[in-house]
Amino acid sequence: xxxxxxxxxxxxxxxxxxxxxxxxxxxxxxxxxxxxxxxxxxxxxxxxxxxxxxxxxxxxxxxxxxxxxxxxxxxxxxxxxxxxxxxxxxxxxxxxxxxxxxxxxxxxxxxxxxxxxxxxxxxxxxxxxxxxxxxxxxxxxxxxxxxxxxxxxxxxxxxxxxxxxxxxxxxxxxxxxxxxxxxxxxxxxxxxxxxxxxxxxxxxxxxxxxxxxxxxxxxxxxxxxxxxxxxxxxxxxxxxxxxxxxxxxxxxxxxxxxxxxxxxxxxxxxxxxxxxxxxxxxxxxxxxxxxxxxxxxxxxx
Numbered sequence: 001x002x003x004x005x006x007x008x009x010x011x012x013x014x015x016x017x018x019x020x021x022x023x024x025x026x027x028x029x030x031x032x033x034x035x036x037x038x039x040x041x042x043x044x045x046x047x048x049x050x051x052x053x054x055x056x057x058x059x060x061x062x063x064x065x066x067x068x069x070x071x072x073x074x075x076x077x078x079x080x081x082x083x084x085x086x087x088x089x090x091x092x093x094x095x096x097x098x099x100x101x102x103x104x105x106x107x108x109x110x111x112x113x114x115x116x117x118x119x120x121x122x123x124x125x126x127x128x129x130x131x132x133x134x135x136x137x138x139x140x141x142x143x144x145x146x147x148x149x150x151x152x153x154x155x156x157x158x159x160x161x162x163x164x165x166x167x168x169x170x171x172x173x174x175x176x177x178x179x180x181x182x183x184x185x186x187x188x189x190x191x192x193x194x195x196x197x198x199x200x201x202x203x204x205x206x207x208x209x210x211x212x213x214x215x216x217x218x219x220x221x222x223x224x225x226x227x228x229x230x231x232x233x234x235x236x237x238x239x240x241x242x243x244x245x246x247x248x249x250x251x252x253x254x255x256x257x258x259x260x261x262x263x264x265x266x267x268x269x270x271x272x273x274x275x276x277x278x279x280x281x282x283x284x285x286x287x288x289x290x291x292x293x294x295x296x297x298x299x300x301x
Contacts, residue, residue, distance in 0.1 A: 032057055032064060032150040038114050042140040047085060047102060050075040051118060054098060064120040066096040080104055095119055111137040126152045128250045129268035138258040143184060149206065149249040152271060157244040159274035164214035166197045166267040167233030172224040173260025179230055180221045180257035193218055196254050199269045202247040209249060213239045240274060
């Protein structure tokens with residue numbers, strides 16, 4: 001799993017968050033779906049990447065990873081005629097990452113209009129995690145939507161704790177100016193802040209959802225010299241709840257400024273059944289509260 005104090009690999013290398021040891025789980029490949037939608041704000045061009053067939057899960061460990069041998073099964077649709085882009089994979093710190101870039105260029109002979117890199121660390125069920133790099137070589141903002149969803153395994157029934165986090169690094173492009181990342185999802189947890197990453201829970205296999213109340217990520221606009229880095233986050237939220245859920249969806253959506261600006265983000269969500277104190281611990285807790293009350297009464301006497 002991604003630890004909550006995530007660290008990115010140096011920006012000179014492809015991004016990848018460190019993975020800890022995974023525990024046994026029963027999630028299958030079909031249970032995890034990942035899609036990326038990239039839209040250019042000025043031209044209206046868009047590319048939709050379905051990488052679900054390339055994402056695999058180790059049935060023995062629950063570890064989510066990218067299988068390079070399945071690369072040909074990744075699907076791309078676009079409103080740019082003849083531009084399904086180009087895929088590649090590489091290995092970073094022992095983990096396979098998946099990369100894609102458009103064939104459309106910013107100018108004749110110029111850089112690709114957009115590119116993305118996606119990787120996963122170890123997974124401890126039930127957890128969703130990702131490491132995502134997006135680069136915008138265009139001159140205007142690009143809207144990026146990344147969705148990861150799947151079964152909660154084992155399902156949650158009763159009291160639970162849920163945690164969500166996102167953090168990363170922003171890199172300025174080829175010229176001095178600002179790096180801007182703008183969350184693009186409405187406020188859903190009543191904190192009056194637009195959301196970069198939201199988590200939703202479902203009790204009917206994804207037919208309907210409720211917001212988990214741990215939405216994270218804020219806008220950032222940082223002036224920087226060419227190729228200078230700026231830290232994004234760490235944003236983290238936790239919440240206790242009660243209910244029965246068997247499916248969930250993590251949606252990361254933001255606008256990224258152009259001119260070669262790059263966003264490297266790592267995010268995760270984790271849900272676990274709330275620990276129930278043993279009867280002996282209940283007795284100790286009650287006794288402790290009683291002692292505190294007794295002391296308070298003596299002081300007020």
